[in-house]
Amino acid sequence: xxxxxxxxxxxxxxxxxxxxxxxxxxxxxxxxxxxxxxxxxxxxxxxxxxxxxxxxxxxxxxxxxxxxxxxxxxxxxxxxxxxxxxxxxxxxxxxxxxxxxxxxxxxxxxxxxxxxxxxxxxxxxxxxxxxxxxxxxxxxxxxxxxxxxxxxxxxxxxxxxxxxx
Amino acid sequence: xxxxxxxxxxxxxxxxxxxxxxxxxxxxxxxxxxxxxxxxxxxxxxxxxxxxxxxxxxxxxxxxxxxxxxxxxxxxxxxxxxxxxxxxxxxxxxxxxxxxxxxxxxxxxxxxxxxxxxxxxxxxxxxxxxxxxxxxxxxxxxxxxxxxxxxxxxxxxxxxxxxxxxxxxxxxxxxxxxxxxxxxxxxxxxxxxxxxxxxxxxxxxxxxxxxxxxxxxxxxxxxxxxxxxxxxxxxxxxxxxxxxxxxxxxxxxxxxxxxxxxxxxxxxxxxxxxxxxxxxxxxxxxxxxxxxxxxxxxxxxxxxxxxxxxxxxxxxxxxxxxxxxxxxxxxxxxxxxxxxxxxxxxxxxxxxxxxxxxxxxxxxxxxxxxxxxxxxxxxxxxxxx
Numbered sequence: 001x002x003x004x005x006x007x008x009x010x011x012x013x014x015x016x017x018x019x020x021x022x023x024x025x026x027x028x029x030x031x032x033x034x035x036x037x038x039x040x041x042x043x044x045x046x047x048x049x050x051x052x053x054x055x056x057x058x059x060x061x062x063x064x065x066x067x068x069x070x071x072x073x074x075x076x077x078x079x080x081x082x083x084x085x086x087x088x089x090x091x092x093x094x095x096x097x098x099x100x101x102x103x104x105x106x107x108x109x110x111x112x113x114x115x116x117x118x119x120x121x122x123x124x125x126x127x128x129x130x131x132x133x134x135x136x137x138x139x140x141x142x143x144x145x146x147x148x149x150x151x152x153x154x155x156x157x158x159x160x161x162x163x164x165x
Numbered sequence: 166x167x168x169x170x171x172x173x174x175x176x177x178x179x180x181x182x183x184x185x186x187x188x189x190x191x192x193x194x195x196x197x198x199x200x201x202x203x204x205x206x207x208x209x210x211x212x213x214x215x216x217x218x219x220x221x222x223x224x225x226x227x228x229x230x231x232x233x234x235x236x237x238x239x240x241x242x243x244x245x246x247x248x249x250x251x252x253x254x255x256x257x258x259x260x261x262x263x264x265x266x267x268x269x270x271x272x273x274x275x276x277x278x279x280x281x282x283x284x285x286x287x288x289x290x291x292x293x294x295x296x297x298x299x300x301x302x303x304x305x306x307x308x309x310x311x312x313x314x315x316x317x318x319x320x321x322x323x324x325x326x327x328x329x330x331x332x333x334x335x336x337x338x339x340x341x342x343x344x345x346x347x348x349x350x351x352x353x354x355x356x357x358x359x360x361x362x363x364x365x366x367x368x369x370x371x372x373x374x375x376x377x378x379x380x381x382x383x384x385x386x387x388x389x390x391x392x393x394x395x396x397x398x399x400x401x402x403x404x405x406x407x408x409x410x411x412x413x414x415x416x417x418x419x420x421x422x423x424x425x426x427x428x429x430x431x432x433x434x435x436x437x438x439x440x441x442x443x444x445x446x447x448x449x450x451x452x453x454x455x456x457x458x459x460x461x462x463x464x465x466x467x468x469x470x471x472x473x474x475x476x477x478x479x480x481x482x483x484x485x486x487x488x489x490x491x492x493x494x495x496x497x498x499x500x501x502x503x504x505x506x507x508x509x510x511x512x513x514x515x516x517x518x519x520x521x522x523x524x525x526x527x528x529x530x531x532x533x534x535x536x537x538x539x540x541x542x543x544x545x546x547x548x549x550x
Contacts, residue, residue, distance in 0.1 A: 046411070048412070058411075060411065060412075078314075079313050083302045084360055085362060098310070099310075110298075113298060
């Protein structure tokens with residue numbers, strides 16, 4: 001409690017734990033992660049491959065996603081951010097690179113951490129691969145991948161993909 | 166056919182990092198009292214109240230509209246809550262206007278607010294998505310890669326964001342309600358500020374603010390009998406799209422383009438850059454000024470940054486953008502969109518004070534929210550359509 005001009009301000013905690021029904025699509029994604037597999041879903045209408053398929057449907061076509069597709073493990077950086085700002089709940093040492101990675105075979109990028117190179121050397125079009133944690137630490141989470149690192153392959157020319165989702 | 170309506174009252178709080186002198190209810194009441202006084206009416210003249218704010222997680226108060234009903238003297242009146250993330254101030258004003266356009270109510274009070282100092286927005290916007298990788302760092306972390314994509318695609322020089330930031334911070338010094346009053350920024354000093362979410366610098370980010378905005382909207386029948394300046398609402402538009410889908414254009418989202426196209430069509434505008442006198446646009450990160458100029462159809466694709474560099478968007482330029490100082494100078498999130506809409510109204514009412522653009526007849530208010538997925542706009546004018 002602090003007082004300014006005789007008026008009280010109370011500092012109070014807030015915390016929530018909750019249950020999340022993953023549904024069939026996220027379940028296959030999470031079950032895959034527990035076996036070290038990257039499993040996405042293909043839209044039966046537009047053929048776009050979603051990884052992860054968070055929703056049960058293709059956001060463009062509203063068709064139900066059913067077909068499993070294994071993607072990656074390598075991918076290409078479509079864009080990125082170098083995070084220098086500390087914040088509550090943060091788990092990673094600053095500065096770090098949060099990159100949008102388009103996994104091979106997927107049609108939508110996902111965000112992950114880039115390590116094993118200097119932040120200023122990260123580029124749009126850079127090829128990267130996952131570095132998995134020890135299997136004993138795996139759970140139903142993308143955190144099973146500790147980070148992605150450069151593969152050393154030539155950069156991919158992104159063109160209109162640059163900065164895209 | 167929708168009925169014509171007008172803004173007849175505008176009231177906002179002094180925006181600040183921490184308004185410890187008031188509760189959320191007191192903050193909201195401050196804006197409401199000013200709007201009612203500006204409209205020269207009392208709460209008894211109001212038929213309905215439409216209130217909006219950004220996610221409840223920002224303050225940790227769920228459904229604040231329920232307990233705010235007391236502060237708003239809403240007894241016996243319909244109260245509606247709107248939520249569309251950061252665009253909510255804009256969409257709330259539109260929902261309020263639509264109650265009048267539909268002929269349901271004659272006088273509607275609408276309010277947008279946020280008391281950021283009561284919570285922690287960076288935390289609220291960085292809550293891990295279930296079982297995802299926790300690399301996401303607030304709104305800046307979300308929008309920074311998109312800004313990088315714009316810079317790469319448009320070939321914009323890296324100092325463009327800082328030009329926008331210095332302009333908006335300088336404009337804010339003419340707005341007594343603005344949170345930040347920092348008259349001494351130069352481009353050189355701005356470029357020395359640290360990169361927070363590279364390529365977004367400290368100067369190029371909005372502050373966290375406490376604040377509220379309230380508007381009184383009246384039907385044509387009532388507004389015609391009402392003394393004082395009015396901002397006639399010529400057109401409103403809203404569009405949304407999913408946050409993430411394959412092939413999504415993130416730099417210039419299709420929903421934003423559609424929202425603007427709809428607004429121009431409804432308002433009979435064929436050349437927005439020539440026909441709009443002043444633009445209050447939602448720019449929480451400086452680079453979004455050139456990006457939205459393109460998205461809304463003012464500047465050609467990849468050319469928005471040249472307009473910034475050429476001073477087109479300065480107070481003295483041909484298309485002044487954010488003479489109020491914009492979101493970059495005050496960001497009570499749930500109010501920020503309504504501040505854009507209300508500031509546009511003030512301009513055509515001739516009541517913008519020191520940041521008035523002389524002779525402004527047509528003004529546009531714009532807001533966006535979420536992962537650039539909710540868009541809201543209106544066009545107001547000193548004249549009836």
